[in-house]
Amino acid sequence: MIHLRSQKEITAIEYAGRILAQTLERLIPLAKEGISTKELDAEAEEFIRKKGAKPAFKGYRGFPASVCTSINEEIVHGIPSERRLKNGDLISIDLGVEKDGFFADAALTLGVGKIGKAAQNLIKIAWLSLLNGIAKARPGERISDISHSIEQTAHKGNFSVIREYVGHGIGTNLHEEPPIPNYGEPNKGPRIKKGMVLAIEPMLCMGSWKTEVLKDGWTVTTKDKKLSVHFEHTVAVTDDGPRILTLWKKKNLLQ
């Protein structure tokens, strides 16, 4: 069932979303050469709890940390560890926040120090694909119009779209109906309605979209070990169109 949220519920989700955005704003300047992903995770958890909220990923299906940190060929679900960021790495940070029973979910990818031209382009196109997907989150469109718009943007940039992991509805659970693939034909699937709250999350890669899961049981990487990036926002559908509930401030996408 796809929930249609009242204005009051959307406001509650947005409150969780604001804590999430503030958490990312704290992490962005810390994600530099030399910091470990475990240190980033600890910083996020402390900040979220100080706000009276909970890190929604911690314990979710047994996930051991508050944020997912996925480096380079890792796509999603990377577990924070002693691994330290190096100059030229791409780090994706994915984060869920629960506040008073309402959930928000967002992710971004950052370049550490100096990254290559191709990696910069991958980040730019993935970000653009998220914005183009969000633009379709308006009454009258269909879920696959979001998917198609993301895929078109990725293909114009000559990048592939990960197919095995998808976006989702969100609200009183971290993952709700409907699934939102990042590829596919337009004009299919459920009609988008006012009150839907959607976590839209394109994952783009340089090579093939085929993936594998590492021995830790969580970390998803590209099979060909080429770079992958991930952006996500939680978005409410209103009469006036999409409203982003997790909007973080960042001066420059490429730092």
Ligand code: MG
């Ligand atoms: Mg998500």
